[in-house]
Amino acid sequence: MVYKSLQQLEELVKNKPVRRLAVAAADDKTVLLSIKSAYEANYIHPILVGNSAKIEHIAAEIGLNLQNVEIVHAASADEASRFAVSLIRSEKADVLMKGMVPTAIILRAVVDKENGMIKGNEILSHISISEISCYHKLLALTDGAMNISPDFNQKIQILNNAVNVLRNLGYEKPKVAVLAPLETVNMKIESSVHGAVMSVMNKRKQIKNCIVDGPLALDNAISAEASKHKAIESEVAGDADILLVSDLNMGNGLYKAFNFLANAQTAAIITGGCAPIVLTSRADSEQNKHMSIVLACLMVK
Amino acid sequence: MVYKSLQQLEELVKNKPVRRLAVAAADDKTVLLSIKSAYEANYIHPILVGNSAKIEHIAAEIGLNLQNVEIVHAASADEASRFAVSLIRSEKADVLMKGMVPTAIILRAVVDKENGMIKGNEILSHISISEISCYHKLLALTDGAMNISPDFNQKIQILNNAVNVLRNLGYEKPKVAVLAPLETVNMKIESSVHGAVMSVMNKRKQIKNCIVDGPLALDNAISAEASKHKAIESEVAGDADILLVSDLNMGNGLYKAFNFLANAQTAAIITGGCAPIVLTSRADSEQNKHMSIVLACLMVK
Numbered sequence: 001m002v003y004k005s006l007q008q009l010e011e012l013v014k015n016k017p018v019r020r021l022a023v024a025a026a027d028d029k030t031v032l033l034s035i036k037s038a039y040e041a042n043y044i045h046p047i048l049v050g051n052s053a054k055i056e057h058i059a060a061e062i063g064l065n066l067q068n069v070e071i072v073h074a075a076s077a078d079e080a081s082r083f084a085v086s087l088i089r090s091e092k093a094d095v096l097m098k099g100m101v102p103t104a105i106i107l108r109a110v111v112d113k114e115n116g117m118i119k120g121n122e123i124l125s126h127i128s129i130s131e132i133s134c135y136h137k138l139l140a141l142t143d144g145a146m147n148i149s150p151d152f153n154q155k156i157q158i159l160n161n162a163v164n165v166l167r168n169l170g171y172e173k174p175k176v177a178v179l180a181p182l183e184t185v186n187m188k189i190e191s192s193v194h195g196a197v198m199s200v201m202n203k204r205k206q207i208k209n210c211i212v213d214g215p216l217a218l219d220n221a222i223s224a225e226a227s228k229h230k231a232i233e234s235e236v237a238g239d240a241d242i243l244l245v246s247d248l249n250m251g252n253g254l255y256k257a258f259n260f261l262a263n264a265q266t267a268a269i270i271t272g273g274c275a276p277i278v279l280t281s282r283a284d285s286e287q288n289k290h291m292s293i294v295l296a297c298l299m300v301k
Numbered sequence: 302m303v304y305k306s307l308q309q310l311e312e313l314v315k316n317k318p319v320r321r322l323a324v325a326a327a328d329d330k331t332v333l334l335s336i337k338s339a340y341e342a343n344y345i346h347p348i349l350v351g352n353s354a355k356i357e358h359i360a361a362e363i364g365l366n367l368q369n370v371e372i373v374h375a376a377s378a379d380e381a382s383r384f385a386v387s388l389i390r391s392e393k394a395d396v397l398m399k400g401m402v403p404t405a406i407i408l409r410a411v412v413d414k415e416n417g418m419i420k421g422n423e424i425l426s427h428i429s430i431s432e433i434s435c436y437h438k439l440l441a442l443t444d445g446a447m448n449i450s451p452d453f454n455q456k457i458q459i460l461n462n463a464v465n466v467l468r469n470l471g472y473e474k475p476k477v478a479v480l481a482p483l484e485t486v487n488m489k490i491e492s493s494v495h496g497a498v499m500s501v502m503n504k505r506k507q508i509k510n511c512i513v514d515g516p517l518a519l520d521n522a523i524s525a526e527a528s529k530h531k532a533i534e535s536e537v538a539g540d541a542d543i544l545l546v547s548d549l550n551m552g553n554g555l556y557k558a559f560n561f562l563a564n565a566q567t568a569a570i571i572t573g574g575c576a577p578i579v580l581t582s583r584a585d586s587e588q589n590k591h592m593s594i595v596l597a598c599l600m601v602k
Binding site: 132134135145148149179180181182186188189191217218219222223225226229230245246247248249250251252253254256257258259260261262263264281282283 | 433435436480483487489492523524531549557558564583
């Protein structure tokens with residue numbers, strides 16, 4: 001299975017059960033607007049944690065019908081975050097969403113050893129899935145917003161997190177391009193070394209459920225013509241499903257380039273914990289926020 | 302002065318003297334095709350260094366009139382590179398262009414201490430100038446192809462090299478965004494620290510002839526709306542002329558994203574030596590190769 005558009009993902013969610021979405025610090029207009037379309041389409045059952053009076057006031061203002069919505073009062077963004085996470089832990093909610101709370105505060109609740117959403121050595125990572133008119137299918141990118149400078153083992157976990165997301169969507173063996181500034185190995189360029197090593201680990205079945213190739217420069221990964229110019233023989237080159245970046249400088253740069261210069265439509269979640277997390281930013285478009293909720297709903301087992 | 306399109310740069314070159322372009326290892330069809338349009342427009346006087354019989358044969362094949370072309374025989378790509386560089390040093394050529402020679406070999410001739418094109422501590426860097434439909438003016442990016450992991454002082458030189466290029470085009474004080482994954486300083490993210498430091502060095506006039514701001518994420522740098530969402534007060538945010546990247550992973554990723562996913566038209570040169578260098582790749586489009594020659598011609602004093 002390979003998808004060409006985010007609309008195809010939205011079609012999938014229509015056949016799924018309604019998912020319980022716990023929003024931490026929901027007392028904000030932008031936040032409530034961002035869940036409105038998914039709620040009205042009956043994809044989600046919102047559990048709004050935050051200042052209840054303020055939530056009700058804003059809901060009335062934006063015409064959000066509260067009939068199938070739960071509201072849980074919390075006195076602060078910190079309390080709201082911890083309560084929303086506890087709903088996930090106790091299986092009373094399926095998806096966590098960040099509302100009007102600083103990322104650092106909600107993540108503190110998520111990664112809390114005692115009461116958080118992480119088991120053992122799992123790491124959280126960001127994955128975005130973009131529809132870009134210049135590319136022939138959906139293109140996933142990881143990690144564009146979470147891990148600053150992952151070491152080799154963390155990169156493997158980030159890769160596996162992303163592969164799991166695509167397999168949950170129905171991909172059997174997603175094609176992973178390990179990005180570097182060039183397609184040949186240069187021992188002075190760590191990303192090129194990591195690409196080569198991961199590609200062999202994939203051949204030896206140390207990395208499973210996907211086809212990995214690297215190092216590949218971005219053009220080699222997504223353009224059959226560019227990879228032909230370099231005479232690259234690869235199942236992944238020109239046809240990547242997932243781009244694995246070297247670090248956050250590269251990941252965030254590409255993520256922003258896709259959205260702000262390549263006119264991408266994008267869904268993005270934080271994955272790797274016991275439930276998907278929607279962590280949109282104010283600068284995201286309404287459509288991107290909606291599609292991020294859709295993607296999170298599709299990750300619920 | 303601010304330009305909206307590469308076509309405006311081409312208008313500039315029409316009023317300049319014809320520039321002498323030394324091509325190292327010109328005995329290749331793709332290479333000769335890439336200079337044909339600039340030659341026929343009378344922007345350049347080509348000095349083709351390489352296998353002379355092969356050059357003449359290919360010229361006949363592609364209809365390249367050799368009347369105003371010099372041909373210098375060289376037995377190998379290495380010899381051709383060294384001779385082409387010597388033409389620059391002896392002021393018999395204005396622009397160096399890489400032909401059918403590996404980048405490493407021509408660069409060895411360029412950086413040679415005795416017979417090369419570098420004075421003192423100058424460093425070479427790559428700058429691309431792109432026309433992207435989502436952005437309201439030309440957008441320069443540095444360094445997308447040359448410096449792997451520049452230290453702080455090298456980044457300052459790369460920044461100054463780029464500022465010089467834009468000033469040669471007529472910009473008085475180009476706006477430089479020092480890119481990072483976010484707009485706030487995080488001491489764990491070196492690019493964000495470098496952005497802050499460079500921005501203050503600019504205020505203290507340690508970096509001159511430009512307006513520097515950083516750290517900025519790519520969206521803050523090029524989207525007024527995204528920077529407004531973050532309440533960033535900056536002359537550069539949303540209006541950058543130059544993007545300074547953290548390293549080659551990020552630079553090459555963005556360079557390829559602009560060209561292969563954002564439909565950019567791009568001119569690119571290597572700058573920082575005593576003459577501009579055109580170093581296009583086979584995967585570049587004909588138009589991008591042509592515009593790179595145009596940009597190089599505009600850099601000649």
